Amino acid sequence: MVMLHRAFVFLFLVFGFLPVTQPADFYFQGQAQIIDGDINSARQQAIEAALLTANLENGITINSSRESTNSQFHQSHTILNNRLDGEQVELISERIQKDIIVVNVKISSHQSHFQTAGKVSIFLPQLNLTNPAHLRYGQLSGFQQSLTEELSDSLAQKSKLSFPELRADQNLNLSQSFFEDNTQKLPNWIGDMSNSQYVLIGNILNAEVVPAPKSFWDFVEHYPSRQFQINLNLFHAISGEKIWQKTYFINEVWEFERNKILSASSTELWHSKYGQAIKRLLNSIALEIDTQLKERPLMGTFIVKHEKQLLINLGRRNNIQVGDKLKLVLRKDLHTRFQSIKTIAQPSHTELTVTQITEQTAVVEWSKATEIENIQVGDVVIKP
Template sequence: MHKLIKQLTFLSLLYSFSVSSQWYETQGHARTNDISIELARTKAMENALKKALLVSGASVSSLQQVVNGLLTQDKISIRASGSVNSIELIDEIHSDNLITVTIRVDIFPQDKKCFAVNFKKSLLITRSHLLHREQANIGKIYLIDKAVMRKLAEQLNQQSAYTKTSSILNNKTEFSRLNNSLASDKISQLTQSLSESTDSQYIMFSEITNTSFDQQATNSWLFWQQGIYPRNFAINFYLYNGLNGELVWQDSYQNSAPWTFSKRMKVDVNGQAFWHSEYGLMVNNIIDRVIQDIDENIMCEPSRGKIIQVNGNQVIINLGRDHGLKIGDEFSLLHLTHFTNNSGKSYAGFNLSPYKVKVTKLTRQTATAATPDGRLFGNIQVDDLAVRYEN
């Protein structure tokens, strides 16, 4: 194990802050494949610093700055009030092609904290859809639609501080067909149905749009005799709110990398040979970017738990210790209603209940919460919501 202790002092971010600061300790990772140790260390530092800022309640919009040879500029842009005062690199570990750094960051707190970051949102990952199946013929990588989502789900559970992820990968959903026909109402219904059956607050759909080789390379099988050619990978992600079926976030990612396998070789997209290849590492880098974007987009969204039982002045909600809840956490209650507009389209709505509840018991998946004054509930019922908003 190689250890390195170094002190970095960052310039002020030109944001307002209080006089007291708080330390956050986080780890960052980067691969050393085809890049120098110095560059890998920089990327690992950036990864760790981004996590520290997110944990402190800030949402990072750009991160590429360093002083004293570790970061390359002097300013970090964040969408919040807060400031990085100093960073201490307290540990550095090299293992195979991976460098792991541990940093301690001195962050002046925001004037207004994002309370939702204390809770993990339940996220369901669904199997992707390979739009152009014929492009997967070389390597017979038809199962990449399943393998990439499995890798995303695994790494979300390892890296994300804001999601508790589950997956349904053996069967495809109807999302891609519905998306192609612009059937937004049916996508909303599909989202709500999956949310209901899996107790998930968010549903993730995706489409792999390109796994082709460059056009000039695929004109003839002879291109393999001329060298190794880059292969493309492009994917679209769609994140939906399971409660109301609304689209929360979407984005597209694409890159290319050399395909180092022979043309007739059937490649196991779940195997180490694939994920350690240049192409697999490129796909994995896209997955890392997706995880960061998911965190940034849902970290301050309110955690919403469905009420699954009502008994006197107590409710049981489908959020628990695994989601970051603690004894004493307080929630507001929302009563679910529906209304129809003039064109006959139905919408979900909510009435804010006067009742607030405090968590008194916890399991991994559920919480029991009661009104502090013992008041009995009025119209609160099963499938209503317990919500903690930022305040």
């Protein structure tokens, strides 16, 4: 079902576009769930999701105010005006599929191409399961691995600032206290093993089936519901610090008979209402992680130092290009009075230039080759 609605939106986009003779058109898509039949609110959320994608991908800052009466937009299409160069965004179509509304917007830009943001690698091991007994209903063996793969797919498809390093078969065997203590830092061995910029560790807290309520007049048996609750923790792989955590919860109908045996990787499960609700949640999580990464610079480390050659763990997949300028941050180990070592970072004004790239690594050069001895494996580089 395709529906074109009348809308007029004033938004000011703060963005420095490169002047060209003819504007180029770029397209973004957003979607949202329709709750309680409120299509107008869902449409607004879908538009904001599309603009968030443009924001994350292109550095657009949006301040918006909409003219509406009784939740109805006034004009025939959505137009957004750029305060600097008059870039224009238009809502060109929308469609409703069951309880999901999908909108498409077009940005007419006076720049020849969109800026390429640095992308970080997120190490994604198998999600932990707090209570395996919750999976007995439906006999969902392997649910943690399948769910990890679904989360990886959401990051790969929806995230503009990251890509997953999937290790769905790798269980870190972390203790329950690790998940319960909010002050926990990432164990060093995980950061060293991942060779990624971030590590995403999740804990499935609940996958329990809740029987449908019954009353005296109920002659038809209703399907039960199934809960899904997950806690996610995003760690910086270099510093080990936890930069974000959040717990999510949904409750959806479980439309299978009690004796039904399901494969955790089956299309039947992931096309069910329960599976689709989880997929929508994972897609929104991918976008939320992007908002956490947006203000953080792309960071990597030196992994090889051989004579005058310096190799870092950033490459083409991180949107690193030949000629990029990187800042150097030196590590310094301090011995404490407790006979332990504390590592601190020492900022520097040194600038390195990327001279060669592969998919996962890059060779960098320092103009002051005589002082290269000051750099050691593990030192940090930052892409401003």
